[in-house]
Amino acid sequence: MFAKPKVSIITPTYNTSRYVEKALESALAQVEQNIEVIVVDDASTDNTVEVVNSFCDPRIKLLVNESHQGPSYSRNRALKEAKGEWIALLDSDDWYAPKRLEKLLQVAEKENADLVADDLYVITEGENTPWSITIFKKNRIKLDQPKQIDLIYFIERHLSVTKPLIKLSFLVKHNLKFNESLKYEEDFVLFFFCLLKGSRFIILPEPYYFYQIRAGSLMKEYVEFYEQACQTNLSLLQQECTKKNPQLKRALLKRLNFMKQTRAFYRVRQAFKEGGFFTGLTEVILNPNFLPVLWEKLPGIFRYYFLHRLNTN
Structure with a gap:
């Protein structure tokens, strides 16, 4: 075990027992092994907690909310516990490519970034061949190398759906966290204020994040x-x-x-x-x-x- 993790992966869960195993397996299978995975269960009523507890890897830390509080509360609770230099976001029904954290860290260190995000594959639940569909392609973003973006570009290109690696010290310095009054759009608001505070936000063209759209969503x-x-x-x-x-x-x-x-x-x-x-x-x-x-x-x-x-x- 490493003395201090390089990356703290934050995964809030709520009734996602069908998906969370794949998400956690993808986190643990990262080429970058110096990680911790902080799972915050938001008072699930299914067997999500049992699925998480079935993992024996000491890098997984499970916190359980006493009552249902929402994703922002769960993420903020994980932020307080995080020991890593970087924060990585992983929704419990999504997953990473094995080299994701390694690639993002390489760009982050080279570019002296505060946030660095990759493209995302968009996958409808149950489909097996959606690999040509990515968020950047949908939003007409054409890149062949990493690019620093500003707040206007972030808003106009609808980049709040990205899951950037975030430097924890930047959040602490500017007293930034997720808005717990929001059930949705909490990512957009946090990234908005990160950019407003002068963060260096780098995006790179390759997709290493698999973003699942649940077919049964109401x-x-x-x-x-x-x-x-x-x-x-x-x-x-x-x-x-x-x-x-x-x-x-x-x-x-x-x-x-x-x-x-x-x-x-x-x-x-x-x-x-x-x-x-x-x-x-x-x-x-x-x-x-x-x-x-x-x-x-x-x-x-x-x-x-x-x-x-x-x-x-």
């Missing part, structure tokens, strides 16, 4: 997510730093418009799925700004239903 969860995203964005627009920075204000207003359109899309989709044709039609009339998002998502929708029909025949 439509209302998407509506709730984008509802909170709109409220979070409005709150940031009220910050003094935003009011004094016209470029930042324009970027947040553009993001807010996108979030409103996406919220409208999921409201319409939920209405058709749960309320039927006439309920859906009413929602279309109330939310006409969903059309740009529908047009963007049509190829994916057709692809999903084609694969679903193919698998059920």
Whole structure:
């Protein structure tokens, strides 16, 4: 065992017994072995805790919340326990490629970074061949080498979904942590203020993170997510730093418009799925700004239903 871990991997869990084993196996299989894995279970009602306890590796540390507190609370609890120089985020239904931490650390040290993030593969649960779909490709980001990004680029390219390696000393110096009042968008807000405080945020073109979209996710969860995203964005627009920075204000207003359109899309989709044709039609009339998002998502929708029909025949 190492005297001090290089990286503290933080994994909050809540009723993810079906997925957490793969996530933890990918963490322990890292080429960079000088790690600790801090799992914070948020009062799961399934056997998630039993699955985590089945691992005998001393690098895994399990904390269990007495009651359900939300992901931000769990992550902050892990931050207080972290002993590593770097913090790595790993959601309990995602996983890492074996060389991920090694590659990120190499770039972080070469570039003197405070945050460094890779691209992500987007995987729909149950699919086996989604490897051509990445977040950077979706957001039209073209890189052939590491790139330092600023706050405007981060907002305009929708990079809050990334899972950067974060220098713990930077968070401590600027008293930054996850906003525990947020169920969603806590990543975006933390990274926003990291960049606002002058962090060196480097992104690299290769994808080493596997980001899973659960096929059974409820439509209302998407509506709730984008509802909170709109409220979070409005709150940031009220910050003094935003009011004094016209470029930042324009970027947040553009993001807010996108979030409103996406919220409208999921409201319409939920209405058709749960309320039927006439309920859906009413929602279309109330939310006409969903059309740009529908047009963007049509190829994916057709692809999903084609694969679903193919698998059920």
